[in-house]
Amino acid sequence: MNIVVLVKQVPDSGAERTLSASDNTVERASASNVINEMDEYAIEEALKIKEAHGGEVTVLTMGPAGATESIRKALSMGPDKAVHVTDDALHGSCAVATSKVLAAALGTLNADLIIAGAESTDGRVQVLPHMLAERLGIAALTGARKLTVDGSQLTVERQTDEGYEVVTAATPAVVSVWDTINEPRYPSFKGIMAAKKKPVQTLTLAELGVDAGEVGTAGATSAVIEFSKRPARSGGTKVTDEGDGGTQLVSYLTAEKFV
Amino acid sequence: MAEVLVVVEASASAGVKKVTLEMLTFARTLGTPSAVVLGEAGDITAKLAEFGAEKIYVAAGEDIDGYLVSPKATVLAALVQQVQPAAVLLGSTQEGKEIAGRLAVKLDNGLLTDAVAIDADGTATQAIFAGSALVKSKVTRGLPIVTIRPNSTTPSPAPAAGTVEQLTVSVSDADKLTKVVERVAEKKGSRPELTEASIVVSGGRGVASADNFKLVEELADLLGGAVGASRAAVDSGFYPHQFQVGQTGKTVSPQLYLALGISGAIQHRAGMQTSKTIVAVNKDPEAPIFELADYGVVGDLFKVVPQAADEIRKRK
Ligand SMILES: Cc1cc2nc3c(=O)[nH]c(=O)nc-3n(C[C@H](O)[C@H](O)[C@H](O)COP(=O)(O)OP(=O)(O)OC[C@H]3O[C@@H](n4cnc5c(N)ncnc54)[C@H](O)[C@@H]3O)c2cc1C
Ligand SMILES: Nc1ncnc2c1ncn2[C@@H]1O[C@H](COP(=O)(O)O)[C@@H](O)[C@H]1O
Numbered sequence: 001m002n003i004v005v006l007v008k009q010v011p012d013s014g015a016e017r018t019l020s021a022s023d024n025t026v027e028r029a030s031a032s033n034v035i036n037e038m039d040e041y042a043i044e045e046a047l048k049i050k051e052a053h054g055g056e057v058t059v060l061t062m063g064p065a066g067a068t069e070s071i072r073k074a075l076s077m078g079p080d081k082a083v084h085v086t087d088d089a090l091h092g093s094c095a096v097a098t099s100k101v102l103a104a105a106l107g108t109l110n111a112d113l114i115i116a117g118a119e120s121t122d123g124r125v126q127v128l129p130h131m132l133a134e135r136l137g138i139a140a141l142t143g144a145r146k147l148t149v150d151g152s153q154l155t156v157e158r159q160t161d162e163g164y165e166v167v168t169a170a171t172p173a174v175v176s177v178w179d180t181i182n183e184p185r186y187p188s189f190k191g192i193m194a195a196k197k198k199p200v201q202t203l204t205l206a207e208l209g210v211d212a213g214e215v216g217t218a219g220a221t222s223a224v225i226e227f228s229k230r231p232a233r234s235g236g237t238k239v240t241d242e243g244d245g246g247t248q249l250v251s252y253l254t255a256e257k258f259v
Numbered sequence: 260m261a262e263v264l265v266v267v268e269a270s271a272s273a274g275v276k277k278v279t280l281e282m283l284t285f286a287r288t289l290g291t292p293s294a295v296v297l298g299e300a301g302d303i304t305a306k307l308a309e310f311g312a313e314k315i316y317v318a319a320g321e322d323i324d325g326y327l328v329s330p331k332a333t334v335l336a337a338l339v340q341q342v343q344p345a346a347v348l349l350g351s352t353q354e355g356k357e358i359a360g361r362l363a364v365k366l367d368n369g370l371l372t373d374a375v376a377i378d379a380d381g382t383a384t385q386a387i388f389a390g391s392a393l394v395k396s397k398v399t400r401g402l403p404i405v406t407i408r409p410n411s412t413t414p415s416p417a418p419a420a421g422t423v424e425q426l427t428v429s430v431s432d433a434d435k436l437t438k439v440v441e442r443v444a445e446k447k448g449s450r451p452e453l454t455e456a457s458i459v460v461s462g463g464r465g466v467a468s469a470d471n472f473k474l475v476e477e478l479a480d481l482l483g484g485a486v487g488a489s490r491a492a493v494d495s496g497f498y499p500h501q502f503q504v505g506q507t508g509k510t511v512s513p514q515l516y517l518a519l520g521i522s523g524a525i526q527h528r529a530g531m532q533t534s535k536t537i538v539a540v541n542k543d544p545e546a547p548i549f550e551l552a553d554y555g556v557v558g559d560l561f562k563v564v565p566q567a568a569d570e571i572r573k574r575k
Contacts, residue, residue: 013506014525017388024394037507095370096363096400121506125372126353127360130328134364139436140327143353145500158327160353161452161501162270163445167327169437179507180500221369225382226395233532233551240544241558246566249538250574252554256536258458258482258515259571 001055001149001171003046004109005079006102006116006128008036009063009070013121023217024224025092026122028064035070038117040077041177044184046115047078049149056080058109062090062101068200075195076187082200083109089205092217095123099131101215104208106136112171113154118143118178129176139169145180261345262314263290266297266335266358267307268350270452272444275306277455280414282348282407283310287417288379289403290345295338297331297358298323300423308421310414318426327437328354330430332361338426339366344402346381351406352454359406368401375411375512375533377403389506389529409454410512445499451485453502457514458484459534461504463527464491465520465541465560472498474564475519481571487511487531489521505530519560523548540564 011017011031020027046057059074059082061067071082085105093101106114119126133140139154141147145164146157158165159178187195205212213219239248253259263286268276279294286292294312296303299319307315318334335358339347347362349355351373363370374383381403385394398404453459460482462475472486479486488498490505504511506526516534521527523539523546531537532551539552540560549555556563 013389013529018392019394095360096367099360099364123372125360126356127363127370127372130332130357130360131364134329134332134361137433140329140357141437142327142357159501160442161454162272163443163501165327165439165443166441167437167439173436178500221363221367221400222371222396222398224394224396227392228394229392230386230390232391233537235550235555236553238544238549238552238555238557241556241563244566245540245556245558245563246568247570249540249554249556249563249567250570252538253482253515253571254574256515258536259574 001049001053001112002110003049003055003113003115004058004060004106004111005039005042005046006114007039007043007059007061007070007074008120009033009061009067010036010120010122019224019227023092024227025217033066033070035073036117036120038119038177038179040184041179041181042115042117043074043077043079044182045147045177047185048182049113053149058083060102060105060109061085062098062105064091071200072195073187075198076191077185078191081198084200084202085208086202087205089212089216089218092220093215094220094222095125095127095131096221097215097219099128099135101205101208101210102128103132103135104210105203106132114174116174116176118176129174133174139173141167141169141173142176144175144177147175147177147181261290262293262342264293264295264338264342264344264347265312266295266347266349266355267303268352268355269303273452275303276350276409276452277414278350278407278409280310281409281412282350283307283312284412284414285377285407286348287311289377289381292419293344295335297334304421304423308419309416311417311419312421313419315421315423316426317423318428320428322428322430322435325439326435327439328357329361329434329437330428332358332365333430333434334426334428336362336365346403346405349406351408355406359404363404366401368404369398370404371396371398372406373408374405375408377405377407381405386533389525390532408510408512450479451483453485453487454509454511456485456511458482459487459504459511459513459515460484460517460519461487461489461521462492462498462519463489463521464495466492466497469497477568478517478564481568484515489527518548518552519564521548522546523551
């Protein structure tokens with residue numbers, strides 16, 4: 001099975017994040033950048049399928065030159081190769097444009113199965129997998145907590161608020177995964193060394209045949225017009241339990257009309 | 260005034276979800292609200308009319324229910340082309356966002372997700388980066404397609420006609436690629452939906468076992484709230500993942516958030532720090548959760564929580 005995993009580099013959600021003052025896009029240059037956490041689960045799932053059914057795993061990333069760091073890290077987990085779509089004109093791309101570019105790149109890769117994270121931690125938009133399926137005219141099985149591959153038949157347990165749905169489709173398809181699906185492996189020393197030699201193909205917009213005016217800040221379909229930090233919350237009353245902590249708590253809740 | 264399409268979120272157990280009524284309330288500032296029901300309407304139309312739906316479009320049948328998302332987006336796109344609405348509002352839920360994403364591609368139109376407010380001109384306010392910043396954004400190509408986060412506003416009734424119009428569902432084979440073969444409800448009793456509840460009581464690693472989560476549930480039930488959990492509690496198997504609050508779980512914005520045995524890591528804050536009032540019980544006086552708690556009790560939750568539960572029973 002020919003598998004492509006979508007991996008996005010994002011600013012670390014555990015560190016301070018901000019928008020760039022010049023154009024209100026996510027500040028990536030000065031941020032501490034990491035692989036979008038959910039995408040590590042996507043990589044793990046791809047590797048497990050390859051181990052069980054054979055095939056090849058390709059990492060696909062659209063992002064600035066600095067994203068190579070995350071690509072090498074992804075490769076150190078075990079994928080065979082990577083494709084990095086990078087072009088200065090991509091800076092500030094909205095989800096609609098990103099899906100256009102990734103769909104064009106996927107068009108060159110002939111994947112049976114495309115695995116993505118359910119959402120990225122920077123935008124948290126959760127839309128890319130369905131956008132790609134829409135553009136490519138293939139099936140989308142999103143929000144997976146379990147994926148079963150039986151020949152060309154895919155079955156997913158899709159996590160919902162009420163429980164789950166069982167959804168099925170034939171390849172080619174896009175699957176997106178939650179962090180409940182597996183436990184990503186740590187790269188081994190051997191993996192890290194091997195990753196340095198794995199092929200990483202870079203592609204520009206021209207090579208993909210996508211017009212620069214349709215992407216980036218120039219082609220964005222939405223814009224941030226105002227940005228402000230929320231005033232940090234500050235702690236209020238703090239009491240130490242001396243035997244009546246529960247009662248005091250309820251007095252507070254009653255005063256605030258919650259009881 | 261132009262129509263504003265509100266894609267209805269409803270569930271078999273709870274009927275019309277609160278976020279739908281919030282969207283109808285927001286929609287009135289943008290134009291004339293029309294509700295769009297993608298699935299069986301059942302007996303929810305009265306509620307939709309009560310909250311301002313002048314028209315109620317219904318698209319139902321096996322072609323809608325039997326497949327994942329795609330047919331819904333196709334029907335919605337056709338409706339948008341037919342009525343040329345001023346805006347389309349959807350819930351900021353997994354399915355709401357997925358439909359919005361497909362709609363945006365079909366119409367080559369911008370979209371904004373996770374809005375907590377929307378102005379008359381379609382400008383949306385979004386809380387980003389774990390709720391630490393606010394942005395105002397606009398769709399610059401096409402009409403505003405905006406997903407609204409639950410608990411963003413207080414729904415207010417505004418009775419309208421609620422004229423029902425059945426839509427013909429005409430979808431292609433490409434919309435039927437992903438079949439839904441089973442829908443499984445996992446038990447959660449009669450508690451309110453986590454993202455819509457006005458009170459959420461969450462437990463963390465400090466709760467120490469799945470069995471002990473009964474304490475969290477008991478307090479939630481006494482307060483009429485929903486139960487949430489930190490990732491450490493979920494990863495330890497104390498509580499199911501769909502109740503996880505935070506960066507990789509649900510974002511909640513209730514009137515009251517009670518954190519029991521939760522340290523308050525930045526990824527947990529990501530899902531709850533826009534709550535109106537935050538209360539914490541933690542035995543570590545240095546726990547970061549106290550930095551944002553309006554009221555904090557430093558103490559052992561196994562003593563404080565049962566006492567609080569008894570006290571509430573007494574006062575009732
Ligand atoms: C990319 C990423 C995404 C993440 N996403 C999420 C997410 O969505 N949601 C989330 O919650 N976390 C998330 N995390 C994890 C997060 O960083 C923390 O590890 C997690 O929130 C800790 O959970 P906790 O507070 O329950 O556990 P701990 O940090 O272990 O805290 C337990 C607390 O309980 C207190 N305690 C213990 N016993 C008692 C007692 N008897 N009485 C009172 N207090 C007691 C302790 O003092 C301590 O403060 C994410 C992490 C990463 C890296
Ligand atoms: N620039 C990108 N490059 C590669 N994959 C991406 C990119 N943006 C999003 N994705 C994939 O799409 C998933 C969902 O992202 P999003 O819709 O942005 O929340 C992510 O988890 C990634 O797998």
